[in-house]
Each structure stands twice: as structure tokens, then as C-alpha cells.
Amino acid sequence: MKNRSPWAWIPTLYFAEGLPNVIVMTVAVTMYMQLGLSDTEIGLYTGWLALPWVVKPLWSPFIDVIRTKRWWVLAMQILLGASLAGVAFTLNAPWWFQGTLFCFFLMAFASATHDVAADGFYMIQLDQHDQAWFVGIRNTFYRLAVIFGTSGIIGLAGVLQVVFRNRIAYTWSLIFYGLAGIFIALFLYHGIKMPSEEHRPQSNTLKDDTDTEVSNSSLFTLLSSFFTKVPWRQMVVVVLFLLLYRFPEAMLSKLSTTFLQRPLSDGGLGLSPQEFGLAYGTVGLIGLLLGGIVGGWLASRDGLKHWLWVFVCALTLPDLVYVWMSFSLTQNLTLISLCLFVEQFGYGLGFTALTLYMLYFSQGRFQTSHYSICTGISYLGLMLPGIVSGWVKDMMGYQQFFLLVMVFCIVPFIVAAFIKIDPQFGKKAEV
Numbered sequence: 001m002k003n004r005s006p007w008a009w010i011p012t013l014y015f016a017e018g019l020p021n022v023i024v025m026t027v028a029v030t031m032y033m034q035l036g037l038s039d040t041e042i043g044l045y046t047g048w049l050a051l052p053w054v055v056k057p058l059w060s061p062f063i064d065v066i067r068t069k070r071w072w073v074l075a076m077q078i079l080l081g082a083s084l085a086g087v088a089f090t091l092n093a094p095w096w097f098q099g100t101l102f103c104f105f106l107m108a109f110a111s112a113t114h115d116v117a118a119d120g121f122y123m124i125q126l127d128q129h130d131q132a133w134f135v136g137i138r139n140t141f142y143r144l145a146v147i148f149g150t151s152g153i154i155g156l157a158g159v160l161q162v163v164f165r166n167r168i169a170y171t172w173s174l175i176f177y178g179l180a181g182i183f184i185a186l187f188l189y190h191g192i193k194m195p196s197e198e199h200r201p202q203s204n205t206l207k208d209d210t211d212t213e214v215s216n217s218s219l220f221t222l223l224s225s226f227f228t229k230v231p232w233r234q235m236v237v238v239v240l241f242l243l244l245y246r247f248p249e250a251m252l253s254k255l256s257t258t259f260l261q262r263p264l265s266d267g268g269l270g271l272s273p274q275e276f277g278l279a280y281g282t283v284g285l286i287g288l289l290l291g292g293i294v295g296g297w298l299a300s301r302d303g304l305k306h307w308l309w310v311f312v313c314a315l316t317l318p319d320l321v322y323v324w325m326s327f328s329l330t331q332n333l334t335l336i337s338l339c340l341f342v343e344q345f346g347y348g349l350g351f352t353a354l355t356l357y358m359l360y361f362s363q364g365r366f367q368t369s370h371y372s373i374c375t376g377i378s379y380l381g382l383m384l385p386g387i388v389s390g391w392v393k394d395m396m397g398y399q400q401f402f403l404l405v406m407v408f409c410i411v412p413f414i415v416a417a418f419i420k421i422d423p424q425f426g427k428k429a430e431v
Contacts, residue, residue, distance in 0.1 A: 291348020
């Protein structure tokens, strides 16, 4: 089993990593909207579902010292299957909302834990050369899971709702039973195809990628080493940048989904699930991928600092497309798809700055743990605005809400102005 080809398990492993994330963050929003929840309720309740990804750095060290990464991956996949089946089962119960929300939270916890274990397993099984070689493969299959979640799952929901005469809860129940079956199949497949770990971590140590060992009781040491990495004034700037760089996107993330699908009478564009899957889940995602590729190429050529303000502009200014769509209420699917392509391309380009800055700040001792803490703070910056975004929109309406988002676009410019970056970071070394 040790000689099992990485091609046998890497594509499916990262498909399994991406699918529950898009289910919790996008599919759940669409389902609750169709079941009659207001944007205030959707923002408040689904916003909290991001919490496990925020706090996963707090329990990720224990995944290194309890059992093996392979065991955690398989255990979380069966738990994901159970939570998906739980959503399907509770959808037709009188307490459907409380039941499905609990199952989604369990799914988010299992997914966040699966992310840590899968990435750790990937690093254990592959040497540095193979890690670099397969990084594009893993990212591709993660994005394919996102396309499957938005285009496939939401589109299929629309088809089933026609077939079963708009029985919303029943059709979503069928879909989640099917998703549970997919994860049971992934669990069985990976139980056969994933190689065994040759060396189980010692029960009293934790290793990061700098070969620095720390006691499993020294989580406080890791946190304190992160927050004392730079003088406290500079640390405040770092935390504010991680929290607020994506502030406009945090306000938009859930409301863009509802805006595109709510009827014209509610100020939305009234896209069908199939149209939403095509425009947002396929065309938009292609723009996101291309933006990330272009951003990485630019940063690798001239360094992060050289392109920082271009990245900030790309992250914020394309949000204007939502202002235009909310006032025009266009029904042209081609124009809507083009707007989403532009906005998502800009987000992919602008997100490069955050990713590279987290890598830059995490350099040195405890690099893996520090990067995990950075991602947790960044997720917190997405979660908190998302919780209140629906309430703000319901108070103002989509048009004024999107105008307010454009006002908030000044925030990334402010926090980016104060960060310090080595001009050589990211730039290809000259020989």
C-alpha cells in the first residue's frame, strides 16, 4: 500500500475536501432561501457555520498527536456522510430548521478537521518535488468540487423541483441522501486506495514543517509565538489586515447568492437554479481561477509589494457590477454571467495579496501553525460581517446595500496602506 500512486487518491481526496465547504457556504444558503427564510435569517444562522474554520487552528495540533492523518481523513468522511444524511432526514420533520442547522454545523466541523488531516497526509506521503508537482492537481479537483456543488447540486435541485411539482423540502431531501451516498463511497474508496502512514506520530510530540518539536500541551506557546512575532503596534496592523482586507466580500458573499435568485418583486434577478449554477458556479468560477493564476504570475515576476495596489483595486472595484445589476435588473443571462466573471476574476486576482501576505508573515519557526492561525483570523473576518449582512440588506434593500458595500471598499485600501512587505518577497531570484 505504501507504493500506491498519488494519482489514485489525491484527486478524490481534494474533491472530498472541497465539496462540504461549498455545500455549507453556498448550497445551504440557496436551500434556506427556497424554504422561505429571509436574508436576515440566512445571514445570521449560516454565518455562524464558518466558525469551525475560524477556530480549527486551536484543535489542529491534536490531529498530529492522536491517531494518524489517514484515520482522521476516513473518520471525518464517514461523519460527513452521516451529517449529510441527517440533513436529508430532518428536512421533512416539524423541527426541520433546528435539525438541518445542527447537521450543517456538524458538517462544517467535520470538513474543517478533514482539511487539516488531508493536507497533513498530503505532506507526509509526498516529497517536496511531488508536493509541488501535485499542487495544481489538488487545487483543480477542489475547484471541480465547487463547480459540482454550485452548478451540479443547485442545478439538479431545480430540475427535481420541476419533476416533483415544486416540493422543495422533498427534492432537497433526495439530493442530500445522494450526497451522503457519495461520501460513503469516498470513505470506502479511500479506505482501499489511500496508503498507510509508515510512521505514526509520537504521542507526546508535534512536528511542523520546520522540524521543530513542541509538546502537545504547548498550544499557548504557538499562539504566543505568533502574537509576539513583531512589535505589538505592528501586530495590530497585521491582525486588522487579516480581518478586514476582505470586508466588502464578506458583506457580499451570502447576499450575492440570494440577490441572483430572489424574484424581481423582491429586488433580485430571479435566476432559476440552473441559470444560477451556470452563471455563478461555472462562468464565475472560471473567472476566479483565471484571476488567481494571473495574480500568482504577476507576484512571482515582480514581487507582492510591486502589485499590491493593483490587487487591492481588483478586489474592490469590480463589486460595482452588483450596483449596476441591482438598478438595471437585467434579465440577460449573458450580461449577468459576464458581470460575475469580471467580479470573480477581480476577487481571484485580489485574493492573491492575502494569500501571499499570510505566507510572508508566517515565515520562520512554526510556519505551518502560524499560517493556520492567519487563515483562522481571515475566516473570522468573513464570518462576522456575514452574520449581519442579511439584516443590513433587509433594512436597506439590495440597491442601497450594494452602494454601501462600495463605500466599505475603502477599508481594504486603509489596512493595506499600513502593512510592511519586503519588496523582494515573491520575486523570482536572479541568477
